[in-house]
Amino acid sequence: MNERLINAFAQIVGTENVRSSQAELLAYSYDATANFQAKPDLVISPNTTEEVAGIVKLCSKEQLPIVPRGSGTNLAAGTVPTSGGVVILFNRMNRIVELDMENLTITVQPGVITQDICSFVEQHGLFYPPDPSSMKISTIGGNVNENSGGLRGLKYGVTKDYVKALTAVLPNGELIKTGGKLAKDVAGYDLTALLVGSEGTLGIITEITLKLIPMPASKKTGIAYFNSLEDAAKTVSAIIANKIIPVTLEFMDKGTIGAVEDFMKIGLPRDAEAMLLFEQDGDEEMVIRDTKRMIEIAVDNGATSTALAASNEEADVLKTGRRVALSALSRKRPTTILEDATVPRSEIAKMVKEIQEIAVRHDVQICTFGHAGDGNLHPTCLTDVRDQEEMERVERALDEIFEAAIRLGGTITGEHGVGEMKAPYLEWKLGPSGIQLMRAIKESIDPQNIMNPGKIFAKSTKKRLVLQNA
């Protein structure tokens, strides 16, 4: 990028907030996605919405791509500067603007860490439920752009269910304010919902108002192991059929249980085919009743062992396995590809079975854990990107996993986003008319295609880009 342009950006945000050294550009050339990398031309840290608008106007004039980036925990290459251009960081826009106790909302800048929001509101007896596994590192801006999910989705929904209002800079540099501190608002199209999960392709979100709810009075955790996937799946169905909606209902398969045990050595039953971890929150009587009932249901459906935590400390012990699942799996091989094919809750057993068969067929190692109550599975492929032959088998296996998810009424991504990595599969879910509709929306709002170009919409279809790049 030439000096004239760098100086122009520096005039907007100050010289110290513009980075252009090769080392700095390299640091923002990747995110948490294996095997995707591209260097930006400039990295800029604005401090206000107005500075963001200034950057966007200049990028629009110069036709420069813009990639908004939180903490870069994206798992679908959504924050990789695929076409170069300007990375906008929100590390300086990290203020809690307002906690409104009367309307139960909190207004924040995009750079606030999600966990910090949860901790802050908890001091006031309030609760922000969405809890993506990355929440200790990831920013709320990233969560909103990706419509992040988490473990509490079954009972409490996902990020979009809590976003009440947004301030955003449109691709032409104009500001919009959507929504409000309102329980109800039907003034035209739901622009808030359109921006949430749009992966930075429609505008730059610069302020977010979130809905809060009262903190539940208590919570309780239980665990159950099963000798068959079907028994675990029957337990999930029976819990729902008993009209219990637990706050979390997590799943790990045999491979994941084994990896956790290898890592932690805490005495997990290696011969179990499946583990279910469940938590209920709310009023104490209800929590006790629901968790006891869930243990009974698990036993009735063939659980080989169960445990109900008597204290928060015991609950933490029960939750250890699920919490470390990804770390444990990541240690096995040089490359971890974490997917999130999602199916209707009723299809979980079928889906996990298919994943296991696909792994055997292509001789690749895939372990599955995830959010059973949501049908949101994380088949995790343990591999090595340096081995081209193995990666081709991985490619074919993941293709078949997505194909199976769609066939079972599911989707290619439950909570990670499409990004660059899953763009080639999007048409499988949406069909040509769905893709065409999304493209029409994108083109109408960002005719220059400067907002995070190369994301969501694939150049080609049905080819995994990771291999094209490999």
Added chain:
Amino acid sequence: MNERLINAFAQIVGTENVRSSQAELLAYSYDATANFQAKPDLVISPNTTEEVAGIVKLCSKEQLPIVPRGSGTNLAAGTVPTSGGVVILFNRMNRIVELDMENLTITVQPGVITQDICSFVEQHGLFYPPDPSSMKISTIGGNVNENSGGLRGLKYGVTKDYVKALTAVLPNGELIKTGGKLAKDVAGYDLTALLVGSEGTLGIITEITLKLIPMPASKKTGIAYFNSLEDAAKTVSAIIANKIIPVTLEFMDKGTIGAVEDFMKIGLPRDAEAMLLFEQDGDEEMVIRDTKRMIEIAVDNGATSTALAASNEEADVLKTGRRVALSALSRKRPTTILEDATVPRSEIAKMVKEIQEIAVRHDVQICTFGHAGDGNLHPTCLTDVRDQEEMERVERALDEIFEAAIRLGGTITGEHGVGEMKAPYLEWKLGPSGIQLMRAIKESIDPQNIMNPGKIFAKSTKKRLVLQNA
């Protein structure tokens, strides 16, 4: 409309499902909105999604406007065929397609009456919470197109929070299927959320999958009267500050209380400035505790009288006043204009006060009731459209009400939609860049502007169309 075209439509749906007599066209020339009327050219009742696609293709070819219509209970002239064209009725597409007990979803055609869905799922211990006041007459297709709210919005949200998947015919006649029976799905833009509340301007919804939840075990109702609006508003704030989220928290002002008493003669306190009606549902212990606490909070904040229903029958008695509010008001004058300016919950007292002062200033009769917990107020103007001079004062008063709602951080419509009636005010809420963004989306999806033209987007701005037509 010429015979050739009528025959072409008849070929798609059968002669008996095409209506073109003047009497029939007149019957579909208005909805529940006072003073808006325009005759369609044809009224068609398709039976399948494919027939809808056939109709839309033909309309696209002939550049004919299409107005989808449920039961015509719209209060913003959203289903008036403003530009003529074809009205599509869903009276034959009124089947419940599937109840899925494992995934807790119900799939329905758009013509099903909303109350029928609630009653049907209740037999299976399930609950569809959105409850617009029109639910005994209105169709689910209308509710989805308008993103209808209702009395239970505070705790359970509105229609959009329950729509999981849609089948829709796009303006070019192509089919799309959005979403799925999925708790989580981030595969591209949220087209489901874009279509919900789009008032028939982006496509024709032909199948809907709704999320259900377990039916709460019990519910309980209480009521409180106050000598000042501030005391009622303080009670609302204190309930929330006590971390209670009741299922309903309804409000009536003095004028509405008086109108109900005139109508029903059930002994309501005519001197009260405000009434709050509240209901909690859920586990019995929690319900008893919350409702008792709400009564205490009301008393602490100056309630002059309170009552807690001991049975469902007693609850029905307490709810009578709120239930008949609109009917009672409608009997007072020839024309009833029901608005739904909405503000943040914290601004309710200010807003009601402003409405009362505006009414006095313009010498018009406006009574207010609504959903206090949601800040969703229904200022109801009792007038006579035949009196041009009075209507001009009504016009100015409603202008000021919308201006006040926006100034207090609110919106021009909480649950009724924009339609034709509120289109001139939309820019007040969204600003020029918001309107421009919505127009860009509309034009990208419906470049011919055949989908319910004249709705949401006003020809002019800041002028109430009701007067232009009067």
